[in-house]
Amino acid sequence: MRMEITNVSEYEKIAKQKLPKMIYDYFASGAEDQWTLRENRSAFSRILFRPRILVDVSNIDMTTTILGFKISMPIMIAPTAMQKMAHPEGELATARAASAANTIMVYKDRNVVRQLVGRAEKAGFKAIVLTVDTPRLGRREADIKNRFTLPPSLTLKNFVELNIEKMDMTNDSGLASYVGSQVDRSLSWKDVKWLQTITSLPIILKGVMTAEDIRLAVQAGVAGIVVSNHGARQLDYVPATITCLEEVVKAAQGKVPVFLDGGIRRGTDIFKALALGASGVFIGRPVVFALAADGEAGVRKVLQMLSDELELTMALSGCTSIEQITRNHVVTESDSNRNLSKM
Numbered sequence: 001m002r003m004e005i006t007n008v009s010e011y012e013k014i015a016k017q018k019l020p021k022m023i024y025d026y027f028a029s030g031a032e033d034q035w036t037l038r039e040n041r042s043a044f045s046r047i048l049f050r051p052r053i054l055v056d057v058s059n060i061d062m063t064t065t066i067l068g069f070k071i072s073m074p075i076m077i078a079p080t081a082m083q084k085m086a087h088p089e090g091e092l093a094t095a096r097a098a099s100a101a102n103t104i105m106v107y108k109d110r111n112v113v114r115q116l117v118g119r120a121e122k123a124g125f126k127a128i129v130l131t132v133d134t135p136r137l138g139r140r141e142a143d144i145k146n147r148f149t150l151p152p153s154l155t156l157k158n159f160v161e162l163n164i165e166k167m168d169m170t171n172d173s174g175l176a177s178y179v180g181s182q183v184d185r186s187l188s189w190k191d192v193k194w195l196q197t198i199t200s201l202p203i204i205l206k207g208v209m210t211a212e213d214i215r216l217a218v219q220a221g222v223a224g225i226v227v228s229n230h231g232a233r234q235l236d237y238v239p240a241t242i243t244c245l246e247e248v249v250k251a252a253q254g255k256v257p258v259f260l261d262g263g264i265r266r267g268t269d270i271f272k273a274l275a276l277g278a279s280g281v282f283i284g285r286p287v288v289f290a291l292a293a294d295g296e297a298g299v300r301k302v303l304q305m306l307s308d309e310l311e312l313t314m315a316l317s318g319c320t321s322i323e324q325i326t327r328n329h330v331v332t333e334s335d336s337n338r339n340l341s342k343m
Contacts, residue, residue, distance in 0.1 A: 005301060029143070056320070062322060076283075132206065133235075134234060196221065212251075224256050261282035276332075
């Protein structure tokens with residue numbers, strides 16, 4: 001008899017059973033001691049609710065507008081690489097389950113970037129998410145122990161048909177090593193400006209964690225920010241993203257929308273992020289694990305479960321729309337510390 005899935009986290013247990021250890025560890029592990037990986041989750045548990053009562057919650061509206069586009073809920077799918085390692089249909093299954101976001105990395109070969117951006121525009125994508133926290137890859141010790149390599153059947157499809165010179169096309173490893181060598185360690189704010197000159201699509205920066213950088217991002221004219229620590233896969237001992245969120249939101253001063261990813265497993269987590277000022281959230285690992293467990297149907301169920309949980313949290317907190325979720329609905333550790341200091 002098949003087990004009834006009742007929450008998002010249960011898909012990870014199934015994925016761990018189904019996937020080869022090397023691939024499961026690639027998706028599941030974090031950098032070095034994995035402190036931030038654990039903290040991304042545990043930090044949510046230290047934020048508590050202040051629910052309001054006697055509110056008519058017979059109708060709950062979860063729709064919201066992101067970059068001018070109305071969507072059914074403030075829950076989106078994070079850019080996640082190599083989903084075909086989780087399921088044969090990979091990104092296609094995920095895209096069928098939801099409108100997938102598009103992401104690129106900036107490569108040394110600007111010809112690569114131009115072609116990727118042009119392809120995204122022609123395909124009808126509505127924004128570009130620029131990952132800015134990977135000038136080098138973090139030390140992921142599980143991958144080192146497993147001697148992680150791309151499965152022979154997997155190709156980095158975005159790069160196969162590009163007009164790229166000096167690439168060893170004799171095998172997949174040559175392609176993968178080229179992509180790895182092309183990550184630009186000199187990436188800076190001037191490159192964000194350059195990217196704006198080659199596309200009219202709005203650019204969202206993913207990987208911002210401080211007030212200083214959000215101010216620079218606003219000056220650079222970006223369309224939005226994702227507070228992200230790359231799923232705790234880059235620099236260990238950075239704070240959980242939910243811990244950084246309020247600092248970034250305050251510094252943004254409402255000039256750009258601020259989104260959050262990292263550690264979200266419940267509708268209650270999403271409500272907490274919205275209460276602390278996020279315009280929406282992105283989910284990554286839950287989608288990959290559901291994809292591994294049950295393909296497109298698994299991804300659909302993850303999105304539905306999170307939607308149902310968020311709706312219930314809103315009802316029990318006395319909120320009938322996303323706009324009604326406010327800072328007054330949650331209590332954080334910093335609130336408790338401020339109250340103690342006043343005593």
